[in-house]
Amino acid sequence: MRVVLADDSVLFREGVARLLTEHDVEVAGQAGDGDALVALVAALHPDVVIVDVRMPPTFTVEGMTAAVRIRNEHPDTAVLVLSQYVETRQAVELLGRGARGVGYLLKDRVLDLGEFVGAVRRVGAGESVIDPDVVARLVGRSPEADRLARLTEREREVLALMAEGRSNQAISERLFLSERTVETHVAAIFAKLDLLPAPDDHRRVLAVLQFLQASG
Amino acid sequence: MTDAAAVDAVPAAAAGTRPWRPGLFPWFVAAGVFATGYMAVELARPNVGPPPGVRFVHFLVVAGFVWVGIFAWRRRPESPMGAIMAGVGLAYFLVPPHLSIPVSAFTFTLSNANQALYQAVMAHLALSFPTGRLGSRRDRWIVVGTYIWVIGNTTISQMFWDPGSSGCGCPRNLLLIDSSRFVDHLINVVTAVIGVVVAVVVLTAIVQHWRRIGVRGRRAFWPITLVAAPAVLLIIAQNIVQLTNAGYVAWLVLFGYGPAVFLLLPGAFLVTVLRSRLDRSAVADLVVELEHGVPAGELQAAIGRALGDPAARVAFLRSDEDAYVDPGGRPVEVRPGAGVTFLNEGHTIALLHDEALDDEPDLLRAVGAAARMALENERLRAEIRAQLEEVRASRQRIVEAGDAERRRVERNLHDGAQQRLLTLSLSLRLTLERLGPDADPAITAELDQAAAEAAAAVEELRELGRGIHPAVLTGSGLTAALEALAERSAVPVTVEAESNGRLPEPVEVTAYFVVSEALANCQRHANATRVRVVTSRSDGLLVVTVADDGVGGAETGAGSGLTGLQDRVAAVGGRLTVSSPPGGGTTVRAEIPCG
Numbered sequence: 001m002r003v004v005l006a007d008d009s010v011l012f013r014e015g016v017a018r019l020l021t022e023h024d025v026e027v028a029g030q031a032g033d034g035d036a037l038v039a040l041v042a043a044l045h046p047d048v049v050i051v052d053v054r055m056p057p058t059f060t061v062e063g064m065t066a067a068v069r070i071r072n073e074h075p076d077t078a079v080l081v082l083s084q085y086v087e088t089r090q091a092v093e094l095l096g097r098g099a100r101g102v103g104y105l106l107k108d109r110v111l112d113l114g115e116f117v118g119a120v121r122r123v124g125a126g127e128s129v130i131d132p133d134v135v136a137r138l139v140g141r142s143p144e145a146d147r148l149a150r151l152t153e154r155e156r157e158v159l160a161l162m163a164e165g166r167s168n169q170a171i172s173e174r175l176f177l178s179e180r181t182v183e184t185h186v187a188a189i190f191a192k193l194d195l196l197p198a199p200d201d202h203r204r205v206l207a208v209l210q211f212l213q214a215s216g
Numbered sequence: 217m218t219d220a221a222a223v224d225a226v227p228a229a230a231a232g233t234r235p236w237r238p239g240l241f242p243w244f245v246a247a248g249v250f251a252t253g254y255m256a257v258e259l260a261r262p263n264v265g266p267p268p269g270v271r272f273v274h275f276l277v278v279a280g281f282v283w284v285g286i287f288a289w290r291r292r293p294e295s296p297m298g299a300i301m302a303g304v305g306l307a308y309f310l311v312p313p314h315l316s317i318p319v320s321a322f323t324f325t326l327s328n329a330n331q332a333l334y335q336a337v338m339a340h341l342a343l344s345f346p347t348g349r350l351g352s353r354r355d356r357w358i359v360v361g362t363y364i365w366v367i368g369n370t371t372i373s374q375m376f377w378d379p380g381s382s383g384c385g386c387p388r389n390l391l392l393i394d395s396s397r398f399v400d401h402l403i404n405v406v407t408a409v410i411g412v413v414v415a416v417v418v419l420t421a422i423v424q425h426w427r428r429i430g431v432r433g434r435r436a437f438w439p440i441t442l443v444a445a446p447a448v449l450l451i452i453a454q455n456i457v458q459l460t461n462a463g464y465v466a467w468l469v470l471f472g473y474g475p476a477v478f479l480l481l482p483g484a485f486l487v488t489v490l491r492s493r494l495d496r497s498a499v500a501d502l503v504v505e506l507e508h509g510v511p512a513g514e515l516q517a518a519i520g521r522a523l524g525d526p527a528a529r530v531a532f533l534r535s536d537e538d539a540y541v542d543p544g545g546r547p548v549e550v551r552p553g554a555g556v557t558f559l560n561e562g563h564t565i566a567l568l569h570d571e572a573l574d575d576e577p578d579l580l581r582a583v584g585a586a587a588r589m590a591l592e593n594e595r596l597r598a599e600i601r602a603q604l605e606e607v608r609a610s611r612q613r614i615v616e617a618g619d620a621e622r623r624r625v626e627r628n629l630h631d632g633a634q635q636r637l638l639t640l641s642l643s644l645r646l647t648l649e650r651l652g653p654d655a656d657p658a659i660t661a662e663l664d665q666a667a668a669e670a671a672a673a674v675e676e677l678r679e680l681g682r683g684i685h686p687a688v689l690t691g692s693g694l695t696a697a698l699e700a701l702a703e704r705s706a707v708p709v710t711v712e713a714e715s716n717g718r719l720p721e722p723v724e725v726t727a728y729f730v731v732s733e734a735l736a737n738c739q740r741h742a743n744a745t746r747v748r749v750v751t752s753r754s755d756g757l758l759v760v761t762v763a764d765d766g767v768g769g770a771e772t773g774a775g776s777g778l779t780g781l782q783d784r785v786a787a788v789g790g791r792l793t794v795s796s797p798p799g800g801g802t803t804v805r806a807e808i809p810c811g
Contacts, residue, residue: 009635015642022649053691059627060691084630084638085678087688088703089696111641111671113649137703 001124002028004044006037006063007052007082016050016110023117032056034066041070041077048124052107053083053090064090071102078123082107086133095128103129135163150192158185235293236348244289244302248282251309255279270472274311277478281305284482291489297348300341301482307334308478325390329374332411335451336366338478339418342444343425346436346488346572351425358421365414369407376400404459411455419448429572436572439484446477498522499582506590515590516543519567522583529568532595534602540566543594545602559584565591608789612722615787619685619725626685634677641670686728693717694724698731698749705735707744707764714752723810726788727751727760733777734762734804742766742802757790758810763803770796778804 003025007013010032017027028044031037033056041049049070053063067079078101081094091104103123109131110116119129151159154175161171168186172179255275259268282305289298310330339362343355350356371391378395379386422444429437454470502522510518520528531540531548540550548568550556555571557580565588573580644667648660681687689697695713702709718724731749738744744766751760770778778794781804785792790808 008631009639012635012639012642015639015646018646019642022646054631054687059631060687084634085682085687087692087696087700089692089699107638108671108674111638111645111667113645 001048001121002026002044002046003048003050003120003124004029004031004037004040004046005050006031006034006040006055006066008032008055008059019110019113020117020120023113025117025120034062034069037066038069038073041074045074046077048078048080048101048120050080050082050120053081061090064094067094078102078126080105080120080123080129082110086131086137088134088137091130091134092138095130100126100128104134105129105131106133130163132160132164135160138163151189155185155189155192158182159189162186162189236296236299238293240299241286241289241293244282244299244306245286247306248286248302251306252279252282255309266472267468270468273473273476274308277475278305278309280479280482281308284485288485288489295348297341297344297346300337300344300348301485304334304337304341304478304481307337308475310334321387321390324379324387325374328377328389329371329391330367332366332370336362338447338481341481342418342422342440345440347574351428355421355425358417362414362418365410369410373400373403373407376403408455408459412452415448415452415455419444429570436488436576439481439488442484443477443481446480450474450477498524499579499586502583503586506586510590515587515594519583519587522586523569523573523579525570525573527570530591530594531566531568532591532598533562533564533566534599535564541598541602543598545598557584559588559591565595608787611787612789615784616722619722622685623690626681626687629677629681629684630687634674634681637670637674637677641667641674644670685725689724689728690721694719694727694751697724697728698751701728701732701735702749705747706739707735707742707747709735709747709749712748712750719758719810722788723758723808726785726790726808727758727806729784730760730781730792730804730806731762733781734802737770737777737804738762738764738766738802741770742768744801753810756809756811758808759805760808761803761805763801765801767798768796768800768802769798770794770802781806 003020005013005016005027007016013030017030020027028046029040031040034051037049037051040046049067051063051067053061055062055066063081067081070077070079079094080103081090082105083090084107086106094104095102101123103119105116105119109119123129157175158171161174166174168179168182171177172182175182177185252275255271255278259271259275282302285298285300285302285305287298288295288301292298307330310327310333312327312331336359340350340359343359344350350359374389374391375393376396376399377389378392378400379389380395422440426434426437426441434441450470454474457466457470499522502518505518516528516530517526519530520526529542529548531542531550533540533550540548542548550566550568552558554574555569557567557569557573557577559565559567567580567584569580644663648663648667651660651663686697686700688700695711695715698711698713702711719727735747735749738747742764744764747762747764749760749762751758753759778792782792785806785808788808790806792804792806794802794804796802
C-alpha cells in the first residue's frame with residue numbers, strides 16, 4: 001500500500017511517515033500544500049492520500065478542496081482527511097458523496113498509532129472511516145429527527161460504531177456483547193430507521209451516512 | 217449672549233461696511249437745499265418763464281431725486297446709490313427750464329451745456345441699482361460712454377448754437393464759436409441719431425441686468441423696471457422732436473410735463489423701502505414659526521421665506537474641521553463676500569443668500585437674530601450627528617481590529633503550539649512503540665504519561681482557540697459554525713439557516729457571538745428543553761433569533777452577557793432585543809446590517 005502525505009508541518013509529516021513505514025505502509029511522497037499534493041497524486045498514483053484540512057496559503061480549507069479534487073480526478077485513490085477540529089458539515093460533505101475509500105478523522109487520532117494505521121488500511125481497502133466525534137455529534141443532534149429518537153441508548157452506541165465502519169464482530173468486542181446480540185441490535189436499527197439490511201459492511205456505513213446526512 | 221456685537225449680524229461684504237465718501241454728504245445736502253430752495257422761490261414768482269405746471273413738475277423731479285437720494289444715502293451710508301440718485305436730481309436742476317430766468321451768461325451757458333447730463337446719471341443709476349455699484353465691466357463701459365457722449369455732445373452742440381437766432385432774448389452763449397445754422401442742424405441730427413442708439417443700448421443693458429440678477433434682486437430692482445421703459449422712450453422722443461419743428465404743444469408734453477415719469481423712480485424706491493419694512497412682518501412670522509418648533513431640515517426653507525429668497529441656504533462651520541457643511545452634513549463652499557452673511561461672531565453659521573440682500577442688512581440682521589438660536593441648535597445637531605457617525609465607525613473599527621487580532625491568535629495557536637504539541641506527542645508515541653515490550657516499565661510509563669499530557673494540551677488548546685475565534689467560521693461560514701455550536705450544546709438545538717452564502721466577516725463573527733452567548737445563557741439560566749436558532753436575510757439585514765422554551769425572566773442589566781452582546785451588535789450598526797417574559801421562554805433577536 002502506497003501513501004502520499006500532505007501537511008504544512010514537516011515534523012508532523014515526518015512523524016506520520018515514520019509511523020506508517022514502521023507498520024509496513026510505503027510513504028511514496030510528501031507535500032506541503034494542496035497544489036503540490038494534487039501534482040504528486042497525478043505523478044505517483046498512490047493508493048491512499050492523507051491530507052490536513054488547513055494548509056497554506058489561507059489556512060482554511062485548502063486540504064478539503066484538494067481532497068475533493070483528488071476524489072474527482074483520481075477515483076481509485078482513497079482519501080483520508082485529517083482536521084484539527086471536527087466539523088460535521090465538512091465530514092458529511094466529504095463522505096456523503098457515496099464514494100468508496102474516504103475517511104475523515106480528528107488529527108489527534110494519529111496518537112493512537114495502531115488504530116490510525118488500521119484506519120489508513122481500511123480507507124485504502126475502500127472502506128469509509130468517520131471520526132467517532134462526528135458520529136457522536138450526528139447521532140446526538142437533531143431532536144426533531146424522530147426516527148433517531150426511536151433508538152435505544154445501546155442501539156445508538158452500535159450505530160456509532162457501525163458508522164465508524166466496524167464489523168459486527170468488532171462491535172461485539174468493543175461493547176462486550178455477543179455477536180448475535182449485536183446482529184439483533186443492527187437489525188433493530190435498520191428496522192427503526194426504515195433501512196433494509198445489507199450484507200456488506202461498507203454499504204452499511206453508506207446507508208448510515210445517507211441517513212445521517214438527511215437528518216443533518 | 218450678552219455681547220452686543222454677537223447679537224448683530226455681520227455683513228460679510230467688507231466694502232459694504234465702510235461709509236461711501238462721507239465727506240461728500242454735506243455738500244450734496246447743501247446743493248440739494250440750494251436747488252430745491254431756488255426752485256421753490258421761482259415757483260412762487262407768477263407768470264415768469266414756462267407755465268407754473270411745468271415748473272412744478274420740474275421742481276418735483278429735482279426735489280424727488282435729491283431728497284429721496286439723500287434719504288437713501290443716510291439709510292445706507294456704505295452705498296453710493298443715494299449719492300447717484302441725488303446726483304440725478306442735481307443734474308436735472310441744470311436742465312434749462314429751471315434756470316429760465318438766467319442770472320448771467322455764465323449760468324445760462326452752464327445750464328445749456330449740461331442739459332442732458334441727468335440722462336447719463338440716470339443711466340448710471342439704473343445700471344448700478346440697487347447697490348450703487350456697477351456689476352460688470354460692460355455696464356461700466358456703457359455708463360462711462362454715456363457720460364462722455366452726453367457731456368461731449370452737448371458741449372460741442374453749444375459751440376454752434378446761437379441763442380440770438382431763436383429770438384429768445386437770452387444771455388450770451390459763452391461757448392459759441394460759430395453761429396452757422398447748417399452746422400447746428402447737422403449736429404442736431406447726429407445728436408438725435410446717436411442719442412437714440414445710446415438710449416437703446418442703455419435700455420438693453422438694463423434688461424440684461426434684470427435677467428442676470430436673482431429673484432430677490434429683481435424685487436429690489438423693480439423701481440428701475442418700472443421707470444426704465446417710459447424714461448428711455450421719453451428721451452428718444454425728445455431727441456426726435458428736437459429735429460422737427462414740432463409745435464409748442466409737443467414741447468410742452470415732452471419737455472414740460474413728460475419728465476414727470478422720472479418721478480416713478482424715487483417713488484418706487486420709497487415703496488421698496490416701505491416693503492422692506494413689510495419684510496419685518498415676514499421676520500415676525502419666522503419668529504412665530506420658530507416658537508412652534510420648526511422640524512429639522514425645514515429651518516432653511518423658513519429662513520428663505522422670511523428673506524423672500526427661496527434659494528437661501530444655511531451653512532455651519534464644523535468645530536473640528538475648517539470646513540462648512542449644510543444641515544445634511546454635506547460640504548458647502550463658503551467664501552466671505554457678497555451674498556454671504558455670518559450670523560455670529562465665530563462665523564460658525566453662514567447664510568448664503570442673493571447678493572441683492574446685502575443691501576438690506578437690517579432684514580438679514582433681523583432674520584439672523586430670530587433664527588440664530590434654532591440655527592445654533594441645528595448646527596450642534598449636525599455636528600453631533602457627524603461626530604456620532606465617526607464614533608460609530610471607530611467603534612466598528614475597534615471591534616473589527618479585535619476580531620482580526622483574535623483570528624490571528626487562534627491561527628497562531630492552531631498552526632503553531634497545537635501542531636507542535638501534536639507532533640511532540642506523536643514522537644513520544646513512536647519512541648514508546650520503538651522501545652518495544654521489553655523496555656523499562658518506569659520509562660515507558662513516563663513516556664506514556666508525557667504523550668498523554670501533550671495530547672491533553674492539544675485538546676485544551678483546541679478549546680482555547682475555539683473560544684478565541686471559531687476556525688469553522690472562517691473556513692466554512694456562519695451556518696456551519698452555528699451547527700457546530702448547536703452540536704456542542706447540552707440543550708438540544710435546531711438551526712434553521714436561510715442560506716449558506718458567505719457574509720462580510722464582521723457580520724458573521726457578530727452573529728456567531730450572539731448565538732454563542734445566547735446559547736451559553738440558555739444553558740446556564742433558562743432550564744430549557746430545546747432551542748431554536750433561525751437566521752434569515754431581508755432588506756440588507758441579517759436577522760438572527762435564538763429562542764428557547766425555558767423559564768424566561770432574563771435580564772439585560774449591567775454585568776449581564778446580554779449587555780455585552782448589545783454593545784457588540786451595535787458596534788456593527790445592528791440592534792439586539794431580548795424578550796424574556798417570566799415563564800415564557802427567552803428570545804434573543806439580533807438585526808445586523810449585512811449590505
